[in-house]
Amino acid sequence: MPVRVQVQDFDVSRELGALRAGDARVGAVAAFVGTVRDVNDAAAVATMTLEHYPGMTEKALQAIVDEAKSRWDIVDALVIHRVGELAPADQIVLVGVTGAHRGEAFAACEFIIDHLKTRAPFWKKEATPAGARWVDARASDDDAAARWRLPEGGPGR
């Protein structure tokens, strides 16, 4: 299943192994793991709670994966995103992309995480010594996603 939202942790080896299993064309696996940092905007983070919008989340992630598959010559792609309560250093998200060659796998992997950050309905709430607070969106994430925009009339999404 290429897109999953779950409370439990994931094993990167097992997930990437399953993603590339049985396809002998695969020579390259690009992966991204996002983890809970201990320090965010200068405040120590004790725990973090991830909320999402069931129904929309899976649809948004699948649309991002489909767009990546249409733009790059890759074999397969996987997104796993955790929700619920997480502690510093916990894994949050895994993006894995398999392909025959590494350039396209890297590009598609970075495309997926950049768009997940701006289009997939997840929200982080941090518990800090000063109390709980919702994490603000970053302008740098919008910039990261915007650089993938195709020129008007360019090759399709």
Next chain:
Amino acid sequence: MPVRVQVQDFDVSRELGALRAGDARVGAVAAFVGTVRDVNDAAAVATMTLEHYPGMTEKALQAIVDEAKSRWDIVDALVIHRVGELAPADQIVLVGVTGAHRGEAFAACEFIIDHLKTRAPFWKKEATPAGARWVDARASDDDAAARWRLPEGGPGR
């Protein structure tokens, strides 16, 4: 140990876990796994043997990792490369890069594998139904490495 050459397989989860262990600044892990493809230039590959140049290999890999650390704001980086006999779908190489933010981790990871492909002394010999043959170097690998070249007088390596 940031650079390893070994016969035995590696576990991606364990290696990436060790790489980011104990550093709460890490929020992003970019990784690349290279695997043995079953088909290379239209011939089916039965097994592959990887030879290297002991002494130079470790020095070359360490130099590439050091250059990546000097060029991007990353926390740590890891390269594991296998040698000896491998079968289709086996893992060949792991590059892992940890950082506070994903953009620099991705760039450093791709930089390392691109330069490994052109500067680290490994050679692949494939066993195919038509006999054994040394794999030819790809011009596309030289191109991939060349795009990281800094302009003359630009920021340092």
Next chain:
Amino acid sequence: MPDTPAIKIDVVYLARLREAFGVGSERVEPPQGVATARALREWLAARGGVWASELAPGRAVRMAVNHDLAGPEAPLRAGDEVAFFPPVTGG
């Protein structure tokens, strides 16, 4: 006009908005003139108080219609699910 039946819209609030409003979802029956996502936002803001402040035009509020991100001019139909939420922060 007064006899036209009102349409029913399911509205969902997420993250900071859910907490601010104290409600995660509700079924509303806005007047017939409320035909776009923007109009629905303005109609909800007209409730005043925290509704007015959180949904004020200057606030960064994202909208989705039937689980797709939607711009302010997205048309609404009876039975649509419309979500209001802050900019996303996953990954």
Next chain:
Amino acid sequence: MPDTPAIKIDVVYLARLREAFGVGSERVEPPQGVATARALREWLAARGGVWASELAPGRAVRMAVNHDLAGPEAPLRAGDEVAFFPPVTGG
């Protein structure tokens, strides 16, 4: 000149070159004029046969001196380890 002691160089051949030459390494004592990586390559090619064909100027042969990639003008000193190999294909 004839009395100048020859320098000793350790030469390593890898991958296809090792197989073609049937030797993985040797210690050579080239004449004093052989002072660069390029000169060593030419001196070895002068052995003829497979040495001439594999090390011919048009062949893609890479060199390393003391475990660092080296260009043809890299100077050689007594005790250096010089490696000859095809373009690398790892990763």
